[in-house]
Amino acid sequence: MEKQAMKQHIDETVEALRPELLEISQYIFQHPEVAHTEHKACAKQAEYLKSKGYEITLTPAGVDTAFVATYKNGEGPHIAVLSEYDCLPNGLDHACGHNLIAAASMGAGAAMIDTMKKYDVKGTFSIVGTPYEETDGGKIDLLHGGVFDDIDACMAVHPTSAMSRVAGECLCSCHYVIEYHGQSAHSWARPWKGKNAFDAAIVFFNAVAMMRQQTEDGVRMAYGFLEGYAQEGSVPDYTKLTLGIAAPTPMIVEDVRKKVEGCIEAGAIATGCTVKYHGEMGYKNRIPNGVLGKFFRDNCIALGEPMQPGMPADSGGEDLGNVSHVIPAINPHMTILPERKISNHTVEFRNIVDSPAGEAFVMLNSKTLADTALDLLLSPESVQQAKEELQQRLKDLYGDQVEKYVK
Secondary structure, eight states, X not given: OHHHHHHHHHHHHHHHTHHHHHHHHXXXXXXXXXXXXXXXXXXXXXXXXXXXXXXXXESGGGOTTOEEEEEEESSSOEEEEEEOOOXXXXXXXXXXXXXXXXXXXXXXXXXXXXXXXXXXXXXXXEEEEOOOTXXXXXXXXXXXXXXXXXXXXXXXXXXXXXXXXEOOOOOEEEEEEEEEEOBOOBTTTOGGGOBOHHHHHHHHHHHHHHHGGGSOTTOEEEEEEEEEOOBTTBOOOEEEEEEEEEESSHHHHHHHHHHHHHXXXXXXXXXXXXXXXXXXXXXXXXXXXXXXXXXXXXHXXXXXXXXXXXXOOOSOOOTHHHHHTTSOEEOEEEEEETXXXXXXXXXXXXXXXXXXXXXXXXXXXHHXXXXXXXXXXXXXXXXXXXHHHHHHHHHHHHGGGHHHHHO
C-alpha cells in the first residue's frame, strides 16, 4: 500500500537524519535558555527548517522567541507539530527534556516535507515553535494572536518515565499574588505599635492548610514567598506571597478560589494588616482527542513502542490545554525510562535526558509525529471527526457554559 511506502520513507529519512537531529538536541541542551530568552534555540530550529524548504515566519503574534515553519502543497487539512525549548531555572536546565521535544519536532518536520514532496501529499504541515511553556505559556499568546486560526489539529510530545501513553485530561490552574502591608515598630521597646505582615502570611498559610480537607479530590495548592523584610529588632511591615491552585476543571478552581480568598482576608483581619491580591486563571485543562490519539497510538505500536491503553489523566498542567479547547490536540507522554517512574524537574531526570534514552526518544518521536501527521493529511474525514469529538467533549464538560470556558 502507498501509505505504508510513505511511512517507510519517513522511517528511512529520520534514520538518515540521526546525526543532525541529535546535534540539535545537544545544542539546545548545552545552551539552556529560560522562559522569554530562548533566542538561540528559536534561531537554531528556524534555520534548520528553512534549510529543508519551509517558509519561516519569525516573531509570530509578536512573540520574539517563537516561529512558524509551513509547507503547503495544494488543498487539504492543516496539521501542526508544536515544539518546546525553554529550560527550567535555578540550574535544573533541561530537566523537563524540552531539547528532546524540539529535536523530535525537527525530525518530524524534515521527514514530512520530504515525504509530501516525494508522494505529492496534499495539505499543509507546520512546525510551531512555542516558547516559555514553563511559565506563562507561549502557546496562549500565539493562540490569542491568531497563529492557530487556520490549523485543523496539532500534536506535541513530551518525555516522561514509566510506560508511554497518549495523555488524557490534565489540571487547569489559577495563580495569586498576595501582598500584606503592616506597620513597623521596635520589636522589644514598643511591639504593640506594630502590625506584623509576617504574622498575616502565617495566618494565611495555616488557614489554607486547614482548608485543604474541604477541597475536592484532585485539587493541588502550592505557595511561595517572594519578598519581605525582617530582622529581630523590627516588626516586619511587608510580605509578598504567591499561591497556585490546580484542579481537574475550572469549575472546581472557581470554588476553591472563594475559599482561598477567605483565607487571604483572614490573614489581614487577624493581624490588623491591609492586603492587596490578584488572582488570574493560568493554563486550562487538556481536552483529549480519541481520533488523534488512536492514530498516534497505532503508529507507536507499529514501531514497537508499548503503550498504555486509553488516555489516562495526569496531575500536571500545560499551555497546550488552552489550545486543546479550540482545535483538536494531543500530548503523548513518551517514555525515556520505561522501567520505573521518576519525576521530571529533577537532576535525575535531566541526566536521563542527556543519555542514549533521550536520543532514542528523539528518533522514535520524529517518526511517530510524522506518521500521525501523514495519517491526518491523507484522511480529511478523520480530521473532521476529531473536530466533532472536540465539540462534544466541550459540551459534555461545560454544558451551556462552553463559551465562558473556551474563550
